[in-house]
Amino acid sequence: xxxxAAVEGNPPxxxxxxxxxxxSHEWIAWGTWLSQAAAExxxxxxxxxxxxxxxxxxxxxxxxxxxxxxxxxxxxGEAGEAELIERLTGQQRAAWExxxxxxxxxxKDLKRxxxxxxxxxxxxRKDSPAxxxxxxxxEAWRFLRLDPEQPDVVRGEGVxxxxxxxxxxxxxxxxxxxxxxxxxxxxxxxxxxxxxxSEMERRATAGEMIRDTVKGEAMALIEWLRKNHPRAPVxxxxxxxxxxxxxxRALGGKSIPKRNQDS
Numbered sequence: 232x233x234x235x236a237a238v239e240g241n242p243p244x245x246x247x248x249x250x251x252x253x254x255s256h257e258w259i260a261w262g263t264w265l266s267q268a269a270a271e272x273x274x275x276x277x278x279x280x281x282x283x284x285x286x287x288x289x290x291x292x293x294x295x296x297x298x299x300x301x302x303x304x305x306x307x308g309e310a311g312e313a314e315l316i317e318r319l320t321g322q323q324r325a326a327w328e329x330x331x332x333x334x335x336x337x338x339k340d341l342k343r344x345x346x347x348x349x350x351x352x353x354x355x356r357k358d359s360p361a362x363x364x365x366x367x368x369x370e371a372w373r374f375l376r377l378d379p380e381q382p383d384v385v386r387g388e389g390v391x392x393x394x395x396x397x398x399x400x401x402x403x404x405x406x407x408x409x410x411x412x413x414x415x416x417x418x419x420x421x422x423x424x425x426x427x428x429s430e431m432e433r434r435a436t437a438g439e440m441i442r443d444t445v446k447g448e449a450m451a452l453i454e455w456l457r458k459n460h461p462r463a464p465v466x467x468x469x470x471x472x473x474x475x476x477x478x479x480r481a482l483g484g485k486s487i488p489k490r491n492q493d494s
Contacts, residue, residue: 254354254364259429262354262396266382269337272351272399277340281333288326298330338377341397346372350401355385355392360481361435367392382477394432394478423463427452427471428478435482445472445479 263271270278285298301315319327344351346369356362367375367385374387383395430452434440441447449471456463466474 254366256429256433258354258398259364259396259432260425261402262398262425264383265353265355265377265385265395265397268351268353268397269334269341272344272397273337273340277333277336281330281337284326284330284333288323288330291323291326298327301327342372345369345397351397351399353392353395353397355383355395357390357392359391360393361483362393365392367395393481423456423460423466424474426460426463427456427466427475430455431475431478432482440479440482440484442484445476445484448479448484449475 270281273281288301289297316324316327341351345353345367352369353367354364355367357365371387371390375385375390375392376387378384378386378391381393383393385392385395431440431448434448434451441451446468449468452475453465453468453471456465
């Protein structure tokens, strides 16, 4: 396993494939969501193949529909995806099947790297969305499987990890400049999402998260970001609300209908 420097007060995994130590905010901020990790840490050649397949599928749609928007059309899990695919014919279906093949290759490569301890480690909330953050042992990837109904969740043999993130240890052998946590790793697309998601998880654990409206939580997080990370890019409130909604609900958020709010 690659060598890396420990962050003061926050020891990284140690002892080969045995993981220990607190998962503190530094590591949370560096983590890439599991649903994005396959592309983030992929072999450049395979990543390019997957991107090409996705672009080909989009080009065959008159409205330029992307693979992401196609999957978001009232579908959940493998059954819903299969139902959508049945609607495709001819070149569109062939393009979609090619994209699926390339996407599955990326996911298999990610699991292989995690299972072999090839510089990648992951952590998540064990057993429930509100569970404690724990490092996931390398050996566990032999039986853990992606949950098709819930992004960033893995399950297997009675064990589940929620809000899973992946870290490339080779990127953190030395202290990381502050600006690094504001980057997606893709040129020209700075983001504060990792910082914001980490803070919302902390607020939820501490009982500070606004649970009756995602808009209120989004505004509170924007205020926190401006105060604590003045150099970080600030997202638009509506964009942030949409981005936070799923995880906010998983952490216990529940919108109150307007008629109840006004009473």
